[in-house]
Amino acid sequence: MPSISRSEVEHLARLARLAVTEEELDLFAGQLEKIVQAVAKVGQVADQDVPPMSHAVPLTNVFRSDVVRPGLTPQQALAAAPAAEDGRFRVPRILGEEA
Structure with a gap:
């Protein structure tokens, strides 16, 4: 007899x-x-000997070491900008905000 009735x-x-x-x-x-x-079958398969896991195979994150490298100076970064003001990129105002 089915456990889910009509x-x-x-x-x-x-x-x-x-x-x-x-x-x-x-x-x-x-x-x-x-x-x-x-x-119900899935519930029977889970056993105390099986540890919970998020993946079927072990995964390890690969990190590279942080190395400080020289970056652009503010002048170099702004050199190719279409517009700059006070050492920053100048962009059009949005949503009618006041300056």
């Missing part, structure tokens, strides 16, 4: 406001039963 499927369909035919009620009850059985 009346439960009908109730769920009503809650979800789904138009379901009589044949679909029987079909969905059988399909939901298979889903419940599959979830």
